[in-house]
Amino acid sequence: MIGVAVQATERDAAREFFELCKTPWEFFRHDGDYEVVLSTSELCRSAGSRLVLIFSAARTPFDVENTIAVRAWQPAPFWHCGQRLPIYGVRRRSLPVAF
16 A cells, blocks of 8 residues: 655645556555555655655755755756656755665
């Protein structure tokens, strides 16, 4: 099961995406049991999850706590398998850090 932790303004888009993909999911609950948590907020600390992915265009408290260097990229095309994928807004990349 995937737990999805998003802001209230992002719920409709998240619901549409996961229903389209026919993927078992629910909005994140602190007492939920998830293999994966996808989040756009820091409110989803889930100790029992195997994988937590935090998506943000800005540096997060998690980045600071774990000394993860982050740099902003200027808007530019993103290419994958020879196809141009539009990226809207700010892109960022977390630089590799050993834990």
